[in-house]
Amino acid sequence: MKPNIINLKKIIPPGFVSILFLAALIVLFLPGCGQVNPTYSLLADQNVFKQSDADISNKLDILWVIDNSGSMGDDQQNLADNFESFISSFVQKDYDFQIAVIPTDTYRGHFLNEPERAKFRGFEGDRDPTYPIILPGLDDVIAIFQDNVIQGIFGSGDERAFQSMKYSLESNYNQGFLREKSFLAVIVVSDEDDFSHDGATVLADYDNPDLHPISHYTSFLDGVTGSTDYIKRYSVSAMAIFDEACEASNDFGYIGYRYKEMVEATDGVLGSICDDFASTLDAIQNRIAELSTQFYLTRVPDPATIIVIVDGKAVPEDKNRLNGWSYNAETNSIFFHGSYIPAQGATISVTFDPVTIKE
Structure with missing residues (x-):
């Protein structure tokens, strides 16, 4: 006996099969009663x-920009004395770091036609130090930094930390410091605000149209680090003056409004030079580690x-x-x-x- 074979084409009107298939799909994905926001099970x-790995880098390029004006002697020494709070975690976790130092009047090389001013510095601003770049394999990283960070107090009172940063990082003297896929951490230490602009004369006026906007420098940092809107490979932190109480305790100090703007734009750390340096340095290193290992x-x-x-x-x-x-x-x-x-x-x-x- 032959099995009964039902011909669906004769029983179901033309086109109805497609309708049944569509209905089955709707039932399959239809949320249960009372579910306002349906969710679907997807493979984990x-x-x-x-x-x-090459695509997950823990390379850190760290540039310190130190105010070398007449009022900064004690702050430079305080930074040197507490540097271990900053570097210890990077050493313990075996990070591939590079550390360099420049003063806040590095930019003057452009106006004085002295390009060698862009060089990374050593003790008292030495342009040819034994270790212009501090590496993890050196015998005494802390002692070398403690020397290099003492930039002296005979620099210009026209502090331009951001312009100095840019001038130094663009210089051929410092080629190789910025490495591919590394994380750039810039740390400014100053008791006066940044007034970077194109002219050679002092311009301590926030309303002056020639003052470089912070975006001028974030755009630069985006470019040299290969950052995008999605992935940022840099931050700027600052140890400066950020309130009136600290300003009052520093005879020649001024609040760092532009430092604050830059730090907030780059997810850095705001640290007061009136607070405990060890705690601030620990907070800065922790933020750098967080950002560089996301x-x-x-x-x-x-x-x-x-x-x-x-x-x-x-x-x-x-x-x-x-x-x-x-x-x-x-x-x-x-x-x-x-x-x-x-x-x-x-x-x-x-x-x-x-x-x-x-x-």
Whole structure:
């Protein structure tokens, strides 16, 4: 006996099969009763990073811009005495760092036709120091920095930290300092604000149209670091005067309004020269470590599903950004904080449920 075979084409009107197929799809994706915001089950994704991989770099290029005017002697010494608070974590975690120092009157080389002023400096502004760039393999990193940071007090009172930074980083004398895919950290130490402009004369006037806008320098930093709106490879921090009480305690000091604007634009750290230098330096190094070790995800995650593993151990989430990991939706990246900042060679695994279907 032959089996009964039903011919659907004879029973179901033409075109109705397509309608049934469409209805099946609608039922498949239809949310349950009472669900206002439907969610769909998607396959979990995982991003694995190696801290020493070429695309995940922990290279740090650190440029200190030190005010060398007459009122800065004590502040320079204070910085030297507390430098260990800044560098210790980078050494312990085996970061590939470079450290150089310039004074805030470096820019004068442009107007005096003395391009060698752009060179990285040593003790008392020496333009040919033994170690113009401090590297992790040197025997005594702290002692070398303590020498180099003492820039003296006979520099110009026309402080132009940003113009000096740009002039130095553009100079052929310092080629090789900025490395591909490294993170550039600029740290300004000054008791007077920046008044960078194109002229050679003093221009301590915030309303002067010739004063360079902060965007002039963030655009420059974007270019030399290969940064984009999505990935920033630099920050600017400042140890300066940021309130009237500190200003009153410094006879020749002024509030650093432009420093504050630059720091906030680049996610750096504001540190007062009237506060404890060790605490400020620790905060600066921690922020640099956070920014330089953020990991960009390949897909947008559901934040509630993120699991972070470093070298096989779970890392706790910390939305207060103190000790653990946090997710930044604007950059779609994972940040590490405090004792959980990964060391050189660490393997980082980030598992999550994506919010969109992978194409």
